[in-house]
Amino acid sequence: MLTGQEYIESLKKLKPVVYYEGKKIESVVGHPLIQPHINSAAATYDIAFDPAFEDLGTAVSHLTGEKINRFTYIHQTPEDLVKKVKMLRMIGQRTGSCFQRCVGFDALNAVYSTTYDMDQKLGTSYHSRFVEYLKDVEKRDTMITGAMTDPKGDRGLKPSQQADPDMYVHFVSKNEEGIVVRGAKAHMTGMANSHEMLIMPTTALKEEDADYAVCCVIPVDAPGVLHIFGRQTNDGRKYNEIDQGNFKFGVVGGETLTILEDVFVPWDKVFMCGEYEFAGTLVERFASFHRQNYGACKIGLTDIIIGACALIAEYNGTAKANHIKDKIVEMIHLSETMYCCSLACSGEGRKLPSGACYVDPLLANVVKQNITRYIYEICRISHDIAGGIMATLPSEVDLKHPELGKYVQKYMMGVASVPVENRFKILRLIENMTGGTALVESMHGAGSPQAQRVMLARQANLEHKKELAKKLVDISD
Amino acid sequence: MLKIGVKYCGNCNPQINGPKLVKKVKKLLPDSLFLSAEVPDIDVLLIVSGCPVDCATRPKFIGPLVVIAGKTVDRMPCEAAKIAEVVAEKLQKHDSKA
Numbered sequence: 241m242l243t244g245q246e247y248i249e250s251l252k253k254l255k256p257v258v259y260y261e262g263k264k265i266e267s268v269v270g271h272p273l274i275q276p277h278i279n280s281a282a283a284t285y286d287i288a289f290d291p292a293f294e295d296l297g298t299a300v301s302h303l304t305g306e307k308i309n310r311f312t313y314i315h316q317t318p319e320d321l322v323k324k325v326k327m328l329r330m331i332g333q334r335t336g337s338c339f340q341r342c343v344g345f346d347a348l349n350a351v352y353s354t355t356y357d358m359d360q361k362l363g364t365s366y367h368s369r370f371v372e373y374l375k376d377v378e379k380r381d382t383m384i385t386g387a388m389t390d391p392k393g394d395r396g397l398k399p400s401q402q403a404d405p406d407m408y409v410h411f412v413s414k415n416e417e418g419i420v421v422r423g424a425k426a427h428m429t430g431m432a433n434s435h436e437m438l439i440m441p442t443t444a445l446k447e448e449d450a451d452y453a454v455c456c457v458i459p460v461d462a463p464g465v466l467h468i469f470g471r472q473t474n475d476g477r478k479y480n481e482i483d484q485g486n487f488k489f490g491v492v493g494g495e496t497l498t499i500l501e502d503v504f505v506p507w508d509k510v511f512m513c514g515e516y517e518f519a520g521t522l523v524e525r526f527a528s529f530h531r532q533n534y535g536a537c538k539i540g541l542t543d544i545i546i547g548a549c550a551l552i553a554e555y556n557g558t559a560k561a562n563h564i565k566d567k568i569v570e571m572i573h574l575s576e577t578m579y580c581c582s583l584a585c586s587g588e589g590r591k592l593p594s595g596a597c598y599v600d601p602l603l604a605n606v607v608k609q610n611i612t613r614y615i616y617e618i619c620r621i622s623h624d625i626a627g628g629i630m631a632t633l634p635s636e637v638d639l640k641h642p643e644l645g646k647y648v649q650k651y652m653m654g655v656a657s658v659p660v661e662n663r664f665k666i667l668r669l670i671e672n673m674t675g676g677t678a679l680v681e682s683m684h685g686a687g688s689p690q691a692q693r694v695m696l697a698r699q700a701n702l703e704h705k706k707e708l709a710k711k712l713v714d715i716s717d
Numbered sequence: 718m719l720k721i722g723v724k725y726c727g728n729c730n731p732q733i734n735g736p737k738l739v740k741k742v743k744k745l746l747p748d749s750l751f752l753s754a755e756v757p758d759i760d761v762l763l764i765v766s767g768c769p770v771d772c773a774t775r776p777k778f779i780g781p782l783v784v785i786a787g788k789t790v791d792r793m794p795c796e797a798a799k800i801a802e803v804v805a806e807k808l809q810k811h812d813s814k815a
């Protein structure tokens with residue numbers, strides 16, 4: 241297992257091509273835009289060594305019997321799934337932002353069971369190949385980007401019907417050594433500070449789209465790979481501390497648009513190449529694992545938002561007002577409701593033919609559907625409690641300005657005993673954790689709300705429900 | 718010297734501050750050795766779970782056990798301010814040389 245510092249050192253050895261606003265980033269380590277995300281990802285490494293957290297942060301490999309970082313582990317039991325949920329909440333409480341590594345974690349788990357099923361049905365040998373890769377991941381403690389989402393072009397058209405065939409990642413050629421892939425992946429969380437990416441198809445596929453059924457591993461600095469780091473709300477503030485809100489760990493995961501310009505992948509890193517009928521299974525499993533997470537990591541974050549709201553109420557002198565107390569209780573209720581769903585879909589986990597454990601997909605989709613609503617509601621309440629000053633506060637520079645500072649100090653005071661700087665810090669924390677990019681992640685990360693509703697309709701047995709109603713009132717037909 | 722193996726739960730949503738509590742217990746038992754629960758030859762195992770769910774994984778150990786789980790000690794409710802004292806007393810009972 242690597243420590244956080246060893247992970248950071250390992251990044252220095254990589255040479256990914258990363259651009260931001262037209263300029264090439266020479267080193268992701270130490271860059272003000274990316275370092276907070278690196279710090280956040282490093283937390284996933286450090287918890288494995290901290291006695292207070294290692295029970296959640298580590299697991300025993302089912303392949304080797306070695307103690308490994310849980311982010312490289314294949315869940316074996318529902319208890320493992322529950323531990324994952326608890327771990328994500330615990331790390332979220334420490335970083336206050338996305339720590340990125342769960343996407344690759346879910347990708348590993350989804351590919352593990354899908355390759356097994358694929359081999360059983362098609363006689364391929366992807367699973368044993370994947371197991372070899374997995375052993376290496378466990379040993380090297382690799383940080384992997386879960387790369388599913390394609391740019392998708394015209395959403396009304398299938399991959400092969402697109403005006404540009406590269407709107408979805410596909411293989412363009414193959415030979416005895418490997419395959420060549422082309423296309424792009426969008427919204428790639430933690431990509432700039434990962435070691436490798438695990439490419440998966442983004443949607444269920446039919447025979448005419450077989451070239452788009454690609455699952456493989458690519459190093460982030462492989463020839464032909466280029467990353468464009470995305471803009472975030474307030475990223476112009478990355479050079480100040482207080483104005484950023486969460487200056488140590490940033491906001492969401494630091495996403496990239498990653499371009500794959502004819503990238504060669506050797507066969508030992510290819511886990512699907514043309515087996516279109518299994519694309520849907522892989523997508524569904526990855527999505528369900530990933531939706532499980534949202535009632536976990538986001539609850540770590542709402543723990544912080546709730547704490548920040550309680551503090552700002554104290555700083556503003558409103559903490560004793562009944563409606564404020566009630567709004568904080570409402571936030572707790574919403575937050576723990578989301579957590580309940582994550583625990584439930586984990587507790588109802590089941591073994592797949594590979595022996596790995598899978599969440600209950602119906603309940604996992606409920607988790608994410610709730611997130612698209614309740615996080616917005618929690619953030620709405622936080623804006624109510626914090627007051628409009630959260631949105632119109634002068635800058636940190638003005639707070640510390642030799643001439644203006646005295647006015648900012650004087651008029652931005654709340655309760656007299658609270659230092660104005662503390663009020664600034666908490667207001668900025670709430671502002672940055674509850675709006676812009678941070679909020680949108682709750683809507684679209686792990687899939688837009690409609691994607692979950694499709695799954696709910698598919699998983700819930702409506703006929704059974706109709707039968708129940710009919711039976712109760714003696715309708716027989 | 719009493720060798721105490723300490724195992725924490727992982728602290729996802731703790732109702733007590735486990736590491737701080739253990740520091741307090743250490744102060745009360747200055748002659749004891751507090752070790753990782755994975756170390757062989759410990760005399761007694763101290764489980765420190767942040768809440769009553771008590772999901773700390775139990776290490777392989779056959780011997781006496783003291784369990785803090787939220788504001789309980791060995792399943793009995795305990796005032797937060799008294800937990801360290803109660804635990805120190807229980808641990809000391811397992812010191813054969815005391």
Ligand SMILES: Cc1cc2nc3c(=O)[nH]c(=O)nc-3n(C[C@H](O)[C@H](O)[C@H](O)COP(=O)(O)OP(=O)(O)OC[C@H]3O[C@@H](n4cnc5c(N)ncnc54)[C@H](O)[C@@H]3O)c2cc1C
Nearest residue numbers: 343386387388389395427428429681684685686687688690
């Ligand atoms: C912060 C953030 C981090 C992310 N990280 C990752 C990551 O690490 N890895 C990864 O693989 N993905 C990641 N994603 C991508 C995420 O899974 C997608 O944003 C999500 O699946 C929605 O896709 P989209 O953004 O292309 O939206 P769109 O597909 O454009 O959706 C917009 C709207 O159009 C609707 N729509 C789309 N297609 C159709 C259709 N065919 N018919 C009817 N309605 C349609 C949707 O339901 C939605 O209402 C991340 C996203 C965000 C915001």
Ligand code: SF4
Nearest residue numbers: 726729730767768772
């Ligand atoms: S005992 Fe409680 S605080 Fe500790 S990991 Fe389990 S549920 Fe979380």
